[in-house]
Amino acid sequence: MQDHVDKLLIQWQEHRPDLDCSPMGIIGRMYRAHRIMTDSINDVFKGYGLSQVEFDILASLRRAGEPLTPTQLYHTVMLSSGAMTARLDKLTDRGLIYRQPSDDDRRSCKVSLTEAGQALVDKAVTAHVANEHQMLTALDKDEQAQLAGLLRKWLLANESALK
């Protein structure tokens, strides 16, 4: 059996035999897998009326367990400050979050989940994790641990590129 990347590698081998395309065996497959996972994950989020970014914002607040400033949020979610303001405005309009002035710095504010926001993200993350479990059934527990370990090793070496 060939997956999509196998076919791609054969084509490159035929037309550019000088290239060692072996990294595509990993990186091409990561792209492919990411695309498939994204489609499935976004379907789940859509069921709760959320986009990926909106879920990330609500989930950041939920797992932090405390209010966060817009600056903290746009750093963790990797958006511009302007984009974060727009997202927060929309989530506020929907009654999922609210802003409070900061005690110590009057330029700043704290963003919190409303009750409705917490209830929504709690349901969404439960469904999300269930979907993630479902997505990994093709690999047994050992394989899953191996895969997590390899990705973790790669990230420890490369994650500084993001910061």
Place this chain on the structure above:
Amino acid sequence: MQDHVDKLLIQWQEHRPDLDCSPMGIIGRMYRAHRIMTDSINDVFKGYGLSQVEFDILASLRRAGEPLTPTQLYHTVMLSSGAMTARLDKLTDRGLIYRQPSDDDRRSCKVSLTEAGQALVDKAVTAHVANEHQMLTALDKDEQAQLAGLLRKWLLANESALK
């Protein structure tokens, strides 16, 4: 040492201990790795004046070794037909591709690389593959083979979701 996902898992464990978030150890890390790789890969493409999608179109033509129809192209690159027309128009304006009427079907056309287009994609893909090699140096050959194998197994089970 903890990577970003380790910290995330600890936070979820603290605030939602009822959830088994172990799949995030894989899927969260795939997202994180994809993000880092995308930044690096796009930098390389940008050096040749190409976006990800534009590279994908030119590379599809190059490795096919023969002209392709717009329909074939938007299927492989996963765009809408309208988006593909817009992309092809831009690449034509830049002298990288050209359309020819199809011999057998007068509704259709064949898209080919110009000499300049082939020269550009040949340089871009060489640099791209070199960059990919560089990105994987954190893993030794055995680990790379393991990782490719696990992703391949996952894709063989899940790739049908895309088609």
Place this chain on the structure above:
DNA sequence: TATTGTTATACTCTATAACTATA
């Protein structure tokens, strides 16, 4: 009737930079 490729439309999302009010 169905399909190919193009066009026209409208939408979503974003980064950038200017702006304010504080620090």
Place this chain on the structure above:
DNA sequence: TATAGTTATAGAGTATAACAATA
């Protein structure tokens, strides 16, 4: 002077659906 957050602007990119020509 620098920072926090907002606003205003403009741009990139897309999907959708209507369309014309052909199958």
